[in-house]
Amino acid sequence: MRKYRIDSSKGLEFGIYTLGDHLPDPVTGERISAEQRIHEIIEYAKLADQAGIDFFSVGESHQDYFATQAHAVVLGAIAQATKKIKIGSSSTIISTSDPVRVYENFATIDLISGGRAEIIAGRASRIGLFDLLGYNLRDYEELFEEKFDLLLKINEEEIVNWKGNFRAPLTNAKILPRPKNGSLPIWRAVGGTAASAMKAGYAGVPMFMAHLGGPAAIFKRTIDAYRESAQASGFNPAELPVTTAGFFYTAESTQQALRELYPRINEGMKKTNGQGFSKQLFAQGADPHSIINVGSPQQIIEKILYQYELFGHQRYIAQIDFGGMPFDKVMKNVEVIGTEIVPAIKKYTAKK
């Protein structure tokens, strides 16, 4: 786990992620400017840092209603504005990027931040960026696999010799600068299905697993499949960290939390995905065994500890700001996480 800068003896890591969405708040109908949204994301990271949260990450989406297409640039600003918090992407679409440029960016962010940068590489859930950036959608799988492999190789080797189908060959290439401690933690983003998790397992790379809704137990199967595949490929699952990522919102009561979060999720998903989130499914989010961490602070602590018992994962990251969530509510959540939720989670999960 040390290779991935994770110290399990300190307990479950708690992180925050934003997709960088830029949506109107459905309650007021207002949408802030992209400028304000980006500044709020940087401020969000600062507050998370001050609250003692372990990790903060920003996503890359090239479509309407998003503002962090240049997520590495935003992370550069966050690297400068924060002190201790680890920072990363959630995720970097490696398929439509040049791994050399991605590595140069993140190694630089690592140097700016004093060794705090990580890359989470994904395949894109939406495909508009293939046209935008000049890639063929038919190469969806191959692009990801080849470029992700190259990214890992650049991370391992100071001098790279490489040949592939989607990029000019590299001959005795030095990819500079190097990260502060020689390499970066690089994770594979997984959409929640076992089939996708197994690919991360076979490659022996850490897994970032996103989850929308449903009982936590169904995601245990995905995590089990990941660890079994890693084992089958000759890797030690005990050395491979797992992060889970999903919706989070806390308020005084569960009903209040559901009431404040639901319209943002439902209307935001309509705009970004073309379909809302079923209210019936969302209502089940209140169940202690649901994967959606919505509720009072105490209920959320119990849910996260239940998930920890089930998954034995190393990091949970929370998505709070989706769908035009007002910044004061985001700030309030960060405060409660810092004062109540993180201390309780560390208390129960840290090795004594």
Next chain:
Amino acid sequence: MKIVGLVGTIVGHKTRIAMDYMLTTLREKDPNVDASLIDLAEYNIRFSDGRNYLEYDGDTQFVAKSLMDADAIIIGTPVFQASIPAPLKNIFDLLPVNAFQDKIIGMIVTAGSPKHYLIAEQQLKPILAYMKAQMVQSYVFIEEKDFYQKAMINEDILFRISRLAEDTVVLTKTYAAIREEQEKAYGF
């Protein structure tokens, strides 16, 4: 209430004739119904390549969005090779897996042979069920002999279409009311 009539073929005329009659009937029965017709013969639709429906452009996006925005859909389809036509299957492939959740779907089937009367049951309904539609269980099956000189001459068919129109509207209202009551009960 938005109802879209979808003519699921780019050739022939029988399905269109039946669907035109369906739309006229819907409008006559309930002036509050906003009924529109999409005849695939009039659009240039791309084959599905798996992308989110919002990411298509032109006619493809228009048709996909119109169907996603509808409260109810009446699908009109001929039978080709003992199944639904490829253009209609392509429409299903363009949409998300649970595209028909909270939508009512009625069906009108035209065919050259009475032997095709179970095709909708075996080929169309399973797709609609998978996509989470609430179906009007009885569909209207129309044969070649029910048409003469580009008009429907079998009164039984006209009566059936009338009943399908009525059932589609009643079920759409009913399911909307049920959903409203259920969602109110969640208290958020």
